[in-house]
Amino acid sequence: MKENKTKSIVIRMTEEEKDKLVKRANSVGKSVSSYIREVSLQGNLTTKTDIQTVYELKKIGANINQLVKYVIMLPVDENIRKSLTRMNEYLSDIDRIKQNLL
Template structure:
């Protein structure tokens, strides 16, 4: 719901309070109005930077999952011994077949 904001609210501040408010809004890359609305209704100011950080963390998580999947596909030492034995047996069979054909 993108309602048009038609209402205003007057807030009286000291000069120092205003400077602090402007500084905080700038730190969060927000307008003063957006900053105050977020703080009043959500209790925090979610910024574009926060959202970008979450997106980047998700990308990193996906990369870690892909790396883990690749690592888990690497044969374990026991499996390597089994594969080598099977390969040895297979080569022996090929050798015997070759001898019979020649």
């Protein structure tokens, strides 16, 4: 049975804080009230976006491992340069994802 929510708490925040809160709630598909309840009572929410990010980071890590193994076996300098360039691209992807999480 669903319990009626009859109690309220008033908080004050700046317009910028409110906008940020609304965006966060929308990004996880929650109302602001529901988002605040869950975060304050349960801690941080694990969203589908977080799970997808972890999955992508694991894929990038696996690709980097494969490239390192490949580079170790390469005798030609040009091939090593190409592989290192690809590894730098993966590392840039990781930095981008990290910045989006913070």
